[in-house]
Amino acid sequence: xxxxKEPTVWQGFKSFLMRGNVVDLAVAVVIGAAFTNIVNSxxxxxxxxxxxxxxxxxxxxxxxxxxxxCAKAADGSVSRGVMILWGSVLGATLTFVITAAVVYFLMVxxxxxxxxRAEARKRAREGTHEVIEVTELEVLKEIRDALVSxxxxxxxxx
Numbered sequence: 001x002x003x004x005k006e007p008t009v010w011q012g013f014k015s016f017l018m019r020g021n022v023v024d025l026a027v028a029v030v031i032g033a034a035f036t037n038i039v040n041s042x043x044x045x046x047x048x049x050x051x052x053x054x055x056x057x058x059x060x061x062x063x064x065x066x067x068x069x070c071a072k073a074a075d076g077s078v079s080r081g082v083m084i085l086w087g088s089v090l091g092a093t094l095t096f097v098i099t100a101a102v103v104y105f106l107m108v109x110x111x112x113x114x115x116x117r118a119e120a121r122k123r124a125r126e127g128t129h130e131v132i133e134v135t136e137l138e139v140l141k142e143i144r145d146a147l148v149s150x151x152x153x154x155x156x157x158x
Contacts, residue, residue, distance in 0.1 A: 039099045047094055059094075062087025 007015070016022065051059060060076065063085045070081030078085075 035099070035102075039095055039102065042098060043091065043095050047098070048091075059087040059091035060085065062090065 048059060055062070063070075063072075063083045065081055065083055067082035070083050071079045072083070073079040
């Protein structure tokens with residue numbers, strides 16, 4: 001009886017890297033990083049100026065003081081008091097919503113529609129193929145029945 005060799009660590013690592021989903025994930029990370037720059041530019045170039053029409057263009061400057069006296073250092077960190085920096089949360093939320101909307105409307109929705117159409121075409125082809133097979137089967141049954149009836153009537157003549 002031949003013993004089965006366990007794969008080496010290197011072989012296991014190689015098979016892991018060669019899986020399709022690992023490559024897809026790597027591509028998604030690279031594209032996601034590039035896409036983040038686009039979204040950040042939209043937020044800084046479009047959203048922040050729109051918000052700036054009402055107040056300031058820098059959302060990070062919006063905050064509320066919970067415990068007086070509040071003061072920020074030059075680097076933006078809180079030096080005194082307790083501050084809630086809700087402007088940065090708002091900015092991150094807007095970035096997330098914009099990213100999610102763009103991904104959904106430009107990637108997920110078109111791909112799901114494409115896959116649904118492809119599946120419908122596949123089902124239509126399979127349905128046509130089944131109808132043809134059923135029709136051919138019915139024809140073959142009719143031929144068989146006709147041959148059986150001819151033999152039956154031929155035996156009765158003899």
